[in-house]
Amino acid sequence: TGRPAYVAEIAAGMRRDMTGSVLFTAAIIAGLFWCAHRRWTPMLWLLLLLGAILAGTLALGGLVFGTIDVVSLGFAGILLGLAVDYGVVHYQEALASPDAIIPEIRRAIGPSIFWAAATTVSAFLVLNLGGLPGLGQLGSLVALGVGLSALVMLFVFLPPLFGDRMPRRLRQMAAGAWPPGPAAVGVPSPAAEWPAGRVKLVGALSLLLPLIGGGVWYFGLPGLDHSAGVLRPRHSPAEVALGEIRSALAQGREPWWLVLSGRTEMEVADRLAAARHLLDRAVANGWIGSYALPAAFWPRPDYQATNRATARQLAAGRESLRAAALGAGFRPKALELTDRLLEVWQRAAAADRTFWPTNALSRWILDRFVARSASGWVVVGYVFAPAQSQGAQGQQMHWSEELARQGCLLSGWDLLGDAVLARVQSRFGWVMGSMAVLVLGSLGLAFRRAGEILLSLAVLGCSAVGLLVVMRLMGWSWNLLNLMALPLMLGTGVDYSIFMQLALRRHGGDLRAAHRSVGRALLLCGGTAVAGFGSLAGSNYGGMASLGEVCAVGVGGNMLLSVYVLPVWWHWLRGTRAGSSPAPATEHPAATRPSWFYRAEIWSLGLFVGRFLPVKLSVALGCWAAAGYCALQPRRREVVVRNLLPVLNGERQAAERATRQLFAEFARKVGDLWRYESGRAVERQPADWSGWEIFTAAQARGRGVLLVTPHLGNWEIGGLLLAQRGVNLLALTQAEPERRLTALRLNSRARWGVETLVVGEDAFAFVEIIKRLQAGATVALLVDRPAPPTAVTVELFGRPFLGSIAAAELARATGCAVVPVYVVRRPAGYSAHVLPEVPYDRAALGNRARRIRLTQEILRAFEPVIRQHATQWYHFVPIWPPAVPPAP
Secondary structure, three states: OOHHHHHHHHHHHHHHHHHHHHHHHHHHHHHHHHHHHOOHHHHHHHHHHHHHHHHHHHHHHHHHHOOOOOHHHHHHHHHHHHHHHHHHHHHHHHHHOOOOOHHHHHHHHHHHHHHHHHHHHHHHHHHHHOOOHHHHHHHHHHHHHHHHHHHHHHHOOOOOOOOOHHHHHHHHHHOOOOOOOOOOOOOOOOOOOOOHHHHHHHHHHHHHHHHHHHHHHHHOOOOEOOOOHHHOEOOOHHHHHHHHHHHHOOOOOOOEEEEEEEOOHHHHHHHHHHHHHHHHHHHHOOOOOEEEOOOOOOOOHHHHHHHHHHHHHHHHOHHHHHHHHHHOOOOHHHHHHHHHHHHHHHHHHHOOOOOOOOOHHHHHHHHOOEEEEOOEEEEEEEEEOOOOOOOOHHHHHHHHHHHHHOOEEEEOHHHHHHHHHHHHHHHHHHHHHHHHHHHHHHHHHHHOOHHHHHHHHHHHHHHHHHHHHHHHHHOOOEOOOHHHHHHHHHHHHHHHHHHHHHHHHHOOOOHHHHHHHHHHHHHHHHHHHHHHHHHHHHOOEHHHHHHHHHHHHHHHHHHHHHHHHHHHHHHHHHHOOOOOOOOOOOOOOOOOOOOOOOOHHHHHHHHHHHHHOOHHHHHHHHHHHHHHHHHHOHHHHHHHHHHHOOOOOOOHHHHHHHHHHHHHHHHHHHHHHHHHHOOOOOOOOOOEEEOHHHHHHHHHOOOOEEEEEOOEEOHHHHHHHHHHOOOOEEEEEOOOOOHHHHHHHHHHHHHOOEEEEEOOOOOOHHHHHHHHHHOOOEEEEEOOOOOHHHEEEEEEOOEEEEEEOHHHHHHHHHOOEEEEEEEEEEOOEEEEEEOOOOOOOHHHHHOHHHHHHHHHHHHHOOHHHHHHOHHHEOOOOOOOOOOOOOOO
């Protein structure tokens, strides 16, 4: 036994607890996933991502905390059990919507994952208010991991598994076969009949719940364990060996430690005297059995000052003492001890400070109870409890407080439990109150309906009743660690009700559809969460084991109620409320299918040729190639004709003439673009700049300028024209069909001082854009060929049209100026035009309908110029969504 043995045991226990919980939870996750889906690839990919999330959390935890303590090591199993939830729900939604592409699935399930992760992160962060540093560190680590896992599962998990969906959608749209009817995600199916058996069973259970709750209250709630045993290891050979040694020495119970401190030796001596008086009274009253204080060993400066004269006198008479002893027949050898004592007394008499013995034996003895700190001295004594201490428990706090007022602190395992529990209880109200506010806030933002918020709270209340029943049946009690299971149940358990109710909304109350898309996933998620918390049951520390057991029961009950009981309650609530079913979304994502010729090799060849070929020759060759392509590609030509028909009021012949001219204009545009991107100066200088004062006025406000433009004219040249006027431009673009082509075009723009940010389908790229706009930057955005996540249906030339809501989202986030611009080719050169700024009420943009309306206003501002320059409005893929036939 001893410190080395304890350190070795603790290190081994930490390693065993962490690896055991991780392996157990991972095995349960793999087994449940395999039973549910029978697919190797997603299971292995999921386990790989979970390992990466765990490693990333450990790395972040190392940066934040430096070291991880014993209690917080249980985070690994908990994190795995919670992190897998978001991936499983996302994956099940993808399986339930086989025709949906990943951005649609993400848009459908993303809000549920976001609010669930927010409540879980909040729950674990609130543990920092509980007064236990180790448990607070555990909460912080799990919160870090849950936030990281939500991002990974939303944006990394699905793309490798369903990479064929976007190409299939593009083929369907090119063939005019999409959408085939109601959209795959977001449009509810016709509501099916609800199972009568389940409704009756849930009704009976709902009636029994008050009786069950009353029975728990009548027979008594689980007790409260005041001891500190939950903080000690359950199996410790070193502890056993120490107990045997204590028994052999007849020491009985482990003594309490009495710690005194003082700035000077005299202050410590006074406190020793005061403590001795209080301890004598405690012994007389039977509160303690005995005590041991080092008062006899402690140097007293006042006594030493009195004894210095005597010591000096004795040291001065050393020779006379020696002569007398030798005269009495003593040998010189017998006087060595006397000589040493007189030497020490002589040094002590000459010292002006408190004298401390310095020999090896004295140092060894003093090290047992004395320590020197930066602020003074620390002394320890021992207090032994009486043989029968039950009646003295009520007085311990009283006289220990008296000792504390004298600067003496009483500590020990027997006292630690009450002290720590009192600290936890004093903060418990703040913890639960903070958690309740966070949960109510998350539910309010997620549902915005009082009825659904109350349903989630009812599920939490019923799961709490079930937990109390299980605790009574199993003989469990509350302790200073598992009390923190209550806020964890609030934060993690509410996730299931959020997922289920939002799924019921999406599917218009169709229980079978909701169960197919989310319910099965929640059963798997609940199983993994129970496994994650349950893995703590094998911990060597009783408190962590009890925390895991209580959380596993509470979360498991919450999951079962959310999957099987909550939908029936929601159905009853929906039946008593009119108009509860949400309207299906009407927006459909746009798709692009670039020409085979738009690839890195051909573009590189064009840049090479454009650097040296004369302008007139390149224009002639380009027009000839465009005419040939137009004649040899009837399908592509027909797409352009159909795109131009609404612009030209449906006149077919005018659209066909404009199409042929458009191909020629596009050839001239590409030739100029190749010369521009190759670094060669573009000879066509702008003939005029109209509306420049509008841009400068918007820029002067310092809130950022968002330049919006359609695929009209040569918008790429606009960056060069702005650079010539000293404006640094950030151009937003989607990823090109090839990664190499994307890099090629980015480098070409950078040559002229135009910075490019590729956004594509990554919504988080907009964080950087928001920062730039808030700093006053100028950003350019195309609005008439949006990425699927930003596509909304507006009206253009009297037809439904897919426009980008990104400009409205950025306006809401930053309050920037939204300025329409366009650059078109005229015979004399390029002409740049700045249209009047689009006004908007930023406060009103919190409503999505108002953002769609702002998108409508932006595109409507371009209708006259697109009609005027229809032959330079370059769209070679279908841009008008097919009409969706009405549901029968």
